[in-house]
Amino acid sequence: MSRSTNPSRRGRDDAITPLSGDAAQYYLCQAGRIFGPIELTAIATWIGENRVTPRDWVFVPSLCDWAPILEVPEMAGCFYNPSDKPIGPPPGMPVEAYLKYYRAQQEAAPEAEAPQRVEKRQWVRIPLHTTMTFREIRDGAAKPAERHQAYTVNISEGGLAFEWSAAIATKTAIEVRVDFYPTTLRADAAVAHCDPKEAGTYQIGAAFKNLPQTERDKIRHFVRACIRTASNATPPPV
Numbered sequence: 001m002s003r004s005t006n007p008s009r010r011g012r013d014d015a016i017t018p019l020s021g022d023a024a025q026y027y028l029c030q031a032g033r034i035f036g037p038i039e040l041t042a043i044a045t046w047i048g049e050n051r052v053t054p055r056d057w058v059f060v061p062s063l064c065d066w067a068p069i070l071e072v073p074e075m076a077g078c079f080y081n082p083s084d085k086p087i088g089p090p091p092g093m094p095v096e097a098y099l100k101y102y103r104a105q106q107e108a109a110p111e112a113e114a115p116q117r118v119e120k121r122q123w124v125r126i127p128l129h130t131t132m133t134f135r136e137i138r139d140g141a142a143k144p145a146e147r148h149q150a151y152t153v154n155i156s157e158g159g160l161a162f163e164w165s166a167a168i169a170t171k172t173a174i175e176v177r178v179d180f181y182p183t184t185l186r187a188d189a190a191v192a193h194c195d196p197k198e199a200g201t202y203q204i205g206a207a208f209k210n211l212p213q214t215e216r217d218k219i220r221h222f223v224r225a226c227i228r229t230a231s232n233a234t235p236p237p238v
Helices: 040-048 073-079 095-105 113-124 213-230
Strands: 026-030 033-038 057-060 065-068 126-136 148-155 159-164 173-180 183-196 202-208
Touching: 026 040, 033 040, 033 213, 040 073, 126 159, 148 213, 159 183, 173 213, 183 213
Parallel strands: none
Antiparallel strands: 026 033, 026 057, 057 065, 126 148, 126 173, 148 159, 159 202, 173 183, 183 202
């Protein structure tokens, strides 16, 4: 993205600006550029004008995350004629339910597609470019484990990715702290994957566990603030 999406680089007043005005609106991600906030009707209009393709991604407010545009029922239908629209759930089904249906259909897809989908989803997620701290959760230990500092890669409501100088086994329980100026996210998570990067560096993905609503709200506020800062109100080019 061409502009910074880290709220810590903005002034205090901007960092705490209420986001209720665009909390229910969508954003479009196309070739690394974000457009919005916009209504679904505007995206549908852009599809009709050939400004949007089936390869683009949409930020879905109810999920507080990005999804391929063909996974969003209200949008998928815009790419098909009534005669050749694929069989699927009835119109009006909640986005969350539709995504479960859609992903169930993908289970039979070649496994080679999975890493590509993960890489694409990470590409559109919000980059943090900041530091965080974490420590391993050891039940029954005499004293807490040492807290480490790491480089945060990105975050979503479901978890975060960070870089660390050593491998961490999957399913390892960790406690993380990430600064969301002017507040701090505190959450428990479990390591989902650990991938080697450059020599001596690993990218670790961790899924949040039993995330309290107060912490979930911090992520939603942060994500929407970042997207709003990085977005462009003008329509994408034809």
